[in-house]
Amino acid sequence: MDSKLRFDGKVAIVTGAGGGLGKAYALLFGSRGAKVVVNDLGGSKKGEGSSSKLADQVVEEIRSAGGTAVANYDSVEDGDKIVKTALDNFGRVDIVVNNAGILRDRSFARISDTDWDLIQRVHLRGSFMVTRAAFPIMKEQKFGRIIMTASTSGIYGNFGQANYGAAKLGLLGLSNTVAIEGRKYNIHCNTIAPVGGTRLTEGILPPDLFDQLKPEYVAPLVAWLCHEDCEDTGGLFEAAGGWYGKYRWERTQGHFCRKYIEEEVTPEAVRDSWEKITDFTDAYHPASNHEDTGILAAGLQDLKPWKEIQAKPASATGAVTSGPISAVGVKVGPSSFTYEPKDVILYALGVGASVQDEDGLKFLYENDEDFTPLPTFSIVPSQAVMFGGNLWSNIPGWSVDLTKLLHGEMYIECVKPLASGATLNTSLEVVDVLDKKSGAVMIIDTLTTDESGETVAKAQWSTFHVGDGNFGGPRTSNRLVPLCDPPSRKPDATEEFKTDVDQAALYRLSGDRNPMHIDPSFAAMGGFQQPILHGLCSYGITCRIILKHFCGNDVSKFKAIKCRFAKPVLPGQTLVVNMWKEGARVFFTCSVKETGKDCLTGGYVDIVESGASAESASAPSKPELASAAVFHEMSQRLAGDPDMAKKVKAVFLWNINLDKKPVGQWTVDLKNAPGSIYEGAPRNGLKPDVTLTLEDADLVAMVTGKLNAQKAFMSGKLKVSGKVMLTQKLQGLLKPQAKM
Numbered sequence: 001m002d003s004k005l006r007f008d009g010k011v012a013i014v015t016g017a018g019g020g021l022g023k024a025y026a027l028l029f030g031s032r033g034a035k036v037v038v039n040d041l042g043g044s045k046k047g048e049g050s051s052s053k054l055a056d057q058v059v060e061e062i063r064s065a066g067g068t069a070v071a072n073y074d075s076v077e078d079g080d081k082i083v084k085t086a087l088d089n090f091g092r093v094d095i096v097v098n099n100a101g102i103l104r105d106r107s108f109a110r111i112s113d114t115d116w117d118l119i120q121r122v123h124l125r126g127s128f129m130v131t132r133a134a135f136p137i138m139k140e141q142k143f144g145r146i147i148m149t150a151s152t153s154g155i156y157g158n159f160g161q162a163n164y165g166a167a168k169l170g171l172l173g174l175s176n177t178v179a180i181e182g183r184k185y186n187i188h189c190n191t192i193a194p195v196g197g198t199r200l201t202e203g204i205l206p207p208d209l210f211d212q213l214k215p216e217y218v219a220p221l222v223a224w225l226c227h228e229d230c231e232d233t234g235g236l237f238e239a240a241g242g243w244y245g246k247y248r249w250e251r252t253q254g255h256f257c258r259k260y261i262e263e264e265v266t267p268e269a270v271r272d273s274w275e276k277i278t279d280f281t282d283a284y285h286p287a288s289n290h291e292d293t294g295i296l297a298a299g300l301q302d303l304k305p306w307k308e309i310q311a312k313p314a315s316a317t318g319a320v321t322s323g324p325i326s327a328v329g330v331k332v333g334p335s336s337f338t339y340e341p342k343d344v345i346l347y348a349l350g351v352g353a354s355v356q357d358e359d360g361l362k363f364l365y366e367n368d369e370d371f372t373p374l375p376t377f378s379i380v381p382s383q384a385v386m387f388g389g390n391l392w393s394n395i396p397g398w399s400v401d402l403t404k405l406l407h408g409e410m411y412i413e414c415v416k417p418l419a420s421g422a423t424l425n426t427s428l429e430v431v432d433v434l435d436k437k438s439g440a441v442m443i444i445d446t447l448t449t450d451e452s453g454e455t456v457a458k459a460q461w462s463t464f465h466v467g468d469g470n471f472g473g474p475r476t477s478n479r480l481v482p483l484c485d486p487p488s489r490k491p492d493a494t495e496e497f498k499t500d501v502d503q504a505a506l507y508r509l510s511g512d513r514n515p516m517h518i519d520p521s522f523a524a525m526g527g528f529q530q531p532i533l534h535g536l537c538s539y540g541i542t543c544r545i546i547l548k549h550f551c552g553n554d555v556s557k558f559k560a561i562k563c564r565f566a567k568p569v570l571p572g573q574t575l576v577v578n579m580w581k582e583g584a585r586v587f588f589t590c591s592v593k594e595t596g597k598d599c600l601t602g603g604y605v606d607i608v609e610s611g612a613s614a615e616s617a618s619a620p621s622k623p624e625l626a627s628a629a630v631f632h633e634m635s636q637r638l639a640g641d642p643d644m645a646k647k648v649k650a651v652f653l654w655n656i657n658l659d660k661k662p663v664g665q666w667t668v669d670l671k672n673a674p675g676s677i678y679e680g681a682p683r684n685g686l687k688p689d690v691t692l693t694l695e696d697a698d699l700v701a702m703v704t705g706k707l708n709a710q711k712a713f714m715s716g717k718l719k720v721s722g723k724v725m726l727t728q729k730l731q732g733l734l735k736p737q738a739k740m
């Protein structure tokens with residue numbers, strides 16, 4: 001860190017450099033290798049007259065010390081001429097220090113038009129004119145350092161300096177935006193509020209203090225801010241006598257003077273809340289407009305329509321009636337969504353489809369004879385209602401923090417093949433909310449139909465709301481589509497896919513515009529060091545890979561997909577998809593190659609085996625529906641109940657029969673893998689301790705909601721011992737639903 005900061009090869013323009021602070025900057029830059037344009041009109045401190053003497057003297061001083069400098073005598077209002085001097089003599093401009101300034105102090109009531117206009121022209125307009133002329137050159141060369149000169153007279157106000165103070169703080173506003181617009185071209189713009197003993201302050205500052213405030217004490221800050229190693233931009237700094245400090249904004253938490261959307265705000269409400277409005281406890285320090293409005297937007301989300309505040313929120317259990325649980329029962333839609341081939345192609349590109357893939361054109365070229373959406377495309381209309389349907393603001397009693405919302409799990413069932421363009425309607429319902437302690441999980445079912453009213457796709461979204469747990473809700477739900485662990489053998493297939501650093505920037509164009517995936521400051525609010533990839537992007541990529549390996553890219557063979565988002569993925573990382581095929585199910589996991597961590601877990605895709613008709617893929621049969629429902633029930637009962645897991649260390653085999661024919665088997669292994677449930681008989685030579693057979697009657701009852709398997713177990717109606725036939729007990733219940 002002791003290496004000297006040099007400016008060799010750099011060209012610096014310093015305005016008003018004939019004396020005082022500007023001269024100190026110019027001399028310092030000249031002594032550190034920069035080629036300097038010493039600008040000074042040579043006028044008086046009130047801006048009267050002009051002479052080349054001052055600038056020439058400074059140029060001479062730089063040259064005699066071995067440096068390189070030229071003089072310029074133009075007014076800063078002729079900024080392009082000053083920049084031209086730099087270009088004509090040195091061919092580039094790297095640094096602009098807007099320093100030139102004059103004073104026309106008057107008490108406010110006595111300021112004339114001239115006093116006002118002259119000050120604005122020299123300080124504000126002059127800095128603008130020089131900076132505007134230099135900016136395109138800096139942009140082209142992808143380097144630039146700009147300094148604006150403000151003043152504590154602007155920051156705090158100062159008697160007799162209304163005109164000067166206004167111009168000085170105007171420069172801060174100018175600098176803030178130049179910093180934002182210049183950032184991506186490596187153009188930094190900072191503002192300084194120097195206190196220096198110069199001709200402008202002579203006679204204003206007491207003599208002792210004046211001597212302590214030599215301009216040479218300000219110059220090192222300017223030099224550092226203009227150096228290529230300095231990363232600060234958009235800052236406001238104060239400098240005086242060798243002391244330097246930085247400013248930032250501070251804002252109170254503030255207070256909403258209305259509680260519901262329709263409520264009017266009165267001056268009295270503002271008066272009565274004044275203490276809260278002005279209380280700096282836990283104040284914010286917003287660093288950008290975006291951060292500031294983000295905080296405000298989160299507050300606006302809390303405002304609900306009056307009727308919802310009045311209404312008693314629905315509750316899943318009846319026990320808890322506020323907080324996340326009050327989302328249960330909220331419905332949105334149906335909302336319509338029209339898409340065309342362009343949307344289909346954009347989505348396919350977003351999940352990594354390429355013209356170089358086998359069958360790539362099928363998903364990317366509308367004139368390909370087999371052109372079709374990928375099976376997971378149905379999330380696009382579904383998410384349009386998720387994002388556009390005001391779901392969050394429709395939840396009474398729970399303010400959802402969008403920066404803490406992660407996609408938790410996702411299930412899609414493809415019921416009818418998707419057309420390459422259509423208008424679809426989607427409705428959603430929050431079917432349950434779980435208390436996972438570290439967060440709340442909202443389970444949202446969606447149903448998408450086409451214009452004829454036929455179901456095209458069903459989906460279940462689980463959103464994980466970090467930090468919103470501990471509200472006293474249930475931990476498990478029989479509404480959740482279960483996950484399945486993969487077999488413990490080696491995968492049947494593995495494929496890698498390296499995501500692009502711009503993967504999220506592309507994927508978001510398919511509808512999920514959550515800023516968490518592109519905006520670093522929003523991602524930071526969610527606790528991420530950089531924007532993360534959409535869960536559904538990794539999901540879509542995985543689906544595409546499985547479709548290729550196990551369905552020959554035939555979308556009609558793809559029935560359903562489910563998995564959990566276990567860890568975030570960063571754009572640019574490589575996904576490793578492991579796949580195991582067992583019967584009509586492909587189990588999968590997906591990990592991030594660079595970290596070795598699983599990002600998608602418990603995943604499976606249900607496919608139509610070769611030979612089965614495509615129709616059966618689009619319309620699940622009764623046994624499928626029934627077995628899925630039972631499977632949910634059993635999962636929740638056995639894997640989701642910690643007490644049960646403690647008490648019973650056994651391997652259960654569930655046989656599911658419909659119309660007396662077996663339709664499926666599931667194993668719950670509490671001994672070796674509590675929490676894991678998989679399709680099929682026990683593996684690895686295990687023998688089931690308990691076998692339970694369910695007949696169609698029970699299945700129908702479960703599907704239609706007439707029988708809650710969990711309650712039935714608890715009440716002893718279903719006994720877990722040996723082989724149990726349960727139908728007789730429930731015959732009465734079943735008849736009305738037998739034809740469903």
Ligand SMILES: CCCCCCC[C@@H](O)CC(=O)SCCNC(=O)CCNC(=O)[C@H](O)C(C)(C)COP(=O)(O)OP(=O)(O)OC[C@H]1O[C@@H](n2cnc3c(N)ncnc32)[C@H](O)[C@@H]1OP(=O)(O)O
Nearest residue numbers: 386387406407408409436438464514534535565566567568
């Ligand atoms: C309206 C529009 C809706 C669309 C929403 C989507 C919008 C998108 O823009 C958002 C995104 O795409 S975000 C990107 C994709 N998602 C992610 O990256 C999340 C990755 N997962 C995590 O970080 C952790 O699992 C995490 C943080 C989720 C949980 O980690 P922990 O807090 O450490 O939890 P842990 O101790 O492991 O487990 C506690 C209990 O929670 C359950 N659980 C864990 N991960 C879950 C998940 N992903 N989903 C659901 N439940 C989950 C655990 O099972 C455990 O519960 P139990 O003990 O009862 O089993």
